Each structure stands twice: as structure tokens, then as C-alpha cells.
Amino acid sequence: MSSLARCSIVPPYVLRRLAQADPDVAAAVEFTLRDSSDVRHRRELTATRWPQGRPPGERPHGQPDGPGIIAWPMQRRLEPEAPGTPGEEPRVEPDAAPRRAVHDAQHGTSLPGVLVRGEGTDPSGDRSVDEAYDGLGATWRLLAEAFGRDSLDARGLPLVATVHYARDYDNAFWDGRQMVFGDGDGVYFAGFTRSVDVVAHELAHGLTQYTAGLTYVGQSGALNESVSDVWGAMVRQRVRGETVDEADWLIGADVFTDRVQGVALRSMAAPGTAYDDPVLGKDPQPAHLRDYVVLPHDADNDNGGVHINSGIPNKAFHLFATALGGQVWERAGQVWFDTLTTRGLLPRDVDFAGFAAATVETAVVRHGAGSEVEVALRSAWEGVGLEVRAA
Numbered sequence: 001m002s003s004l005a006r007c008s009i010v011p012p013y014v015l016r017r018l019a020q021a022d023p024d025v026a027a028a029v030e031f032t033l034r035d036s037s038d039v040r041h042r043r044e045l046t047a048t049r050w051p052q053g054r055p056p057g058e059r060p061h062g063q064p065d066g067p068g069i070i071a072w073p074m075q076r077r078l079e080p081e082a083p084g085t086p087g088e089e090p091r092v093e094p095d096a097a098p099r100r101a102v103h104d105a106q107h108g109t110s111l112p113g114v115l116v117r118g119e120g121t122d123p124s125g126d127r128s129v130d131e132a133y134d135g136l137g138a139t140w141r142l143l144a145e146a147f148g149r150d151s152l153d154a155r156g157l158p159l160v161a162t163v164h165y166a167r168d169y170d171n172a173f174w175d176g177r178q179m180v181f182g183d184g185d186g187v188y189f190a191g192f193t194r195s196v197d198v199v200a201h202e203l204a205h206g207l208t209q210y211t212a213g214l215t216y217v218g219q220s221g222a223l224n225e226s227v228s229d230v231w232g233a234m235v236r237q238r239v240r241g242e243t244v245d246e247a248d249w250l251i252g253a254d255v256f257t258d259r260v261q262g263v264a265l266r267s268m269a270a271p272g273t274a275y276d277d278p279v280l281g282k283d284p285q286p287a288h289l290r291d292y293v294v295l296p297h298d299a300d301n302d303n304g305g306v307h308i309n310s311g312i313p314n315k316a317f318h319l320f321a322t323a324l325g326g327q328v329w330e331r332a333g334q335v336w337f338d339t340l341t342t343r344g345l346l347p348r349d350v351d352f353a354g355f356a357a358a359t360v361e362t363a364v365v366r367h368g369a370g371s372e373v374e375v376a377l378r379s380a381w382e383g384v385g386l387e388v389r390a391a
Helices: 014-022 021-047 072-078 127-147 196-210 218-240 299-309 313-323 332-341 352-367 372-381
Strands: 100-106 112-119 157-164 172-174 179-181
Touching: 014 021, 014 072, 014 299, 072 372, 100 127, 112 127, 112 372, 127 196, 127 218, 127 332, 172 196, 179 196, 196 218, 218 299, 218 313, 218 332, 218 352, 299 313, 299 352, 313 352, 313 372, 332 352
Parallel strands: 100 157, 157 179
Antiparallel strands: 100 112, 172 179
């Protein structure tokens, strides 16, 4: 399964429960679920046509011009990229700036829609447009200013978003090329541009697409989701000027209406506690490997529980960041960024144990063996049931 399989902020099991429980919103929610399937298909087609990190029309380094008899995924397996070193990617040029474009779907489903606000233009007065614009900018600035990366692809990729997608659409997603935001049904879900961490979460699926390309199923899929939650948390804390101790570590804190008994879609500090609602159900995330939820690896079961079991690496990151203190992007976030972007470090189907070991490896490269960072990181993984053995 591709790394570009359906990556949306609201898990399908929440939407299915909502469709069954409330006939007033069932039609809109069922459309969201059907559309999700269509988008997943489009994303998977995109994945077969061009490699992660390279837009259409640009060939991988060293590959001859024109189509070849061997598809690029097979070539990638036959000729894997040489291992990289953390921090070796191109740096941001001094005059670099985001290249944002926010479109309005006008409640249709044709993308990208009508351009409403481009880079450097004044606020539109449409709340969703301006929130999307600001969220794209906040995500670009964290990438550029904290990690020295110019956009998702490290080459200044334009950040494109579409708002007002369909009617009463209960989700936001990255479709392989751009962000898309629904307005919510207004009963249980509000507009999906309201939480800057939701914008950052979905853009981070693009970052993963351009870097590690984590397969969206099972443990690698849960890591794909967790990386996006980590990115969402970092952007939110930076926008709010919070330290790791001041932050609430919630993902999607602004997407529920007052009708829902819950504080957010997920809690990185306390997985499994974000909501407990008679309609939406109870947050099913585990916080420890012993509680890992084993599910079939298919779309009807969240691709093996990618939105569920992501609670385990989420909690590990929270333990790591709070043990170090300060600003989340300074040390903890840097380790995750290095792990994701170091060429050849992560297999696409990496499991929790492999990812944990890779984070320790990058921490040692950047901070040294036996450093405070390495010690805190090993302790964090042990706290969720994953012991990383010494090399």
C-alpha cells in the first residue's frame, strides 16, 4: 500500500459511528466516507506515477530521460539510495519565502477551485480562507526557520489549499498535491481550518510523502499518522508561544462543536482520553505497546488502526519532549525531523521498534552517545514498552 493512501484528520471509524447514530447528518457523513475512498484511489494513482519527493515531470537523479520499461518503484528496490547523514539536505536560501495559494471549491468537489488569496495579498475576509493561508505560512516558517527546509520538498514547493470543499464535509486531507478542507456539518464538527495543528498535520503527510514515504498501513501507517501529529503539535506550540510544559498536547482542539463531549480528536499527553461521547464513541488510542490494537490491514479497519495505534509513538514523543523541556522544536523535534529526512534511514514499512532505533541513532549523531537527549529518548520509548538496545 502506498504512503499516499487516504490520510485525513478524522478517522473513518468516527465518521461511520456518526453516520449510524444521527440521521440528520448521515447523508453528509456518508458522502464524506465515499469521497474519502475516491480520494484514496487518486492518491494511490499519484504514488504509482512519481516518486516521493519529486513532482510530476521531474525524474530521479541519474535516471535517463523518458519512460523506461522498469517502473520507478521497482528501480527504487533494485537500486536503493545511499544512506544519508542528518542535516545534509539543501538549506533555505536567504530570500526564500512561502508560495501560498488558497482556493474556494464553492461547495463543489473540483480541485483546486477558484483562487481567492495568493502569496502576499491582503486577508480575504473569509475566515476559512485566511485561516488556511495563515496555517500554511506557520507550517512553512517552522520548516524553514527551525529546520532549514524550504517547503515540503526542500525545493520551495508551492503550498496549495482548497476550502469550502463539498457541503457539510466532515474532514480535511492532503491529496498528494494539495490541502483540502471541509466546513464540517455544524452539528458535531466545525470548520477544519480553525485548528492550526490540523493544517500542519495534513501538510506533514506531504512532508512524509517527500521524505521517508512511510507505507500507510499497520505500524508504519501509525507512524505516518504520529509524525503528522508531532508536526501539528510543534506548529501549534510555536504559534502560541508555548513551552512543552505549557502546551496541552491536543490535536484538533477546535474542530468539535460544543455538542461533543470531548476536548479534541487526540491527546498526545494522554492517548485514549480526548473524547468520550454518546454519538462519536470513546477515544480508542492506546498509550503503551501492551495495549496495541490488532486489526485487519484494510480500509474498513483504518488500515490496521493507523489512527488508533499512533497513540503509542505520540506518547513516546510527548515523554521525550517534556523530559527535555523548552521549545519542542529545539531538540525533540529536531530528532524526529532528522529521522524522517535522513536519506535511506527508514524503510517504508518500518515498524515501531525500527523507528525507535532510528530516532536513537539520529540523536546520537547530533548530540553524542550518552547525551541528555539520548538518555531521555531511550527512557521515553521504554515508557511506552519499546526498549532500544545499545549498539
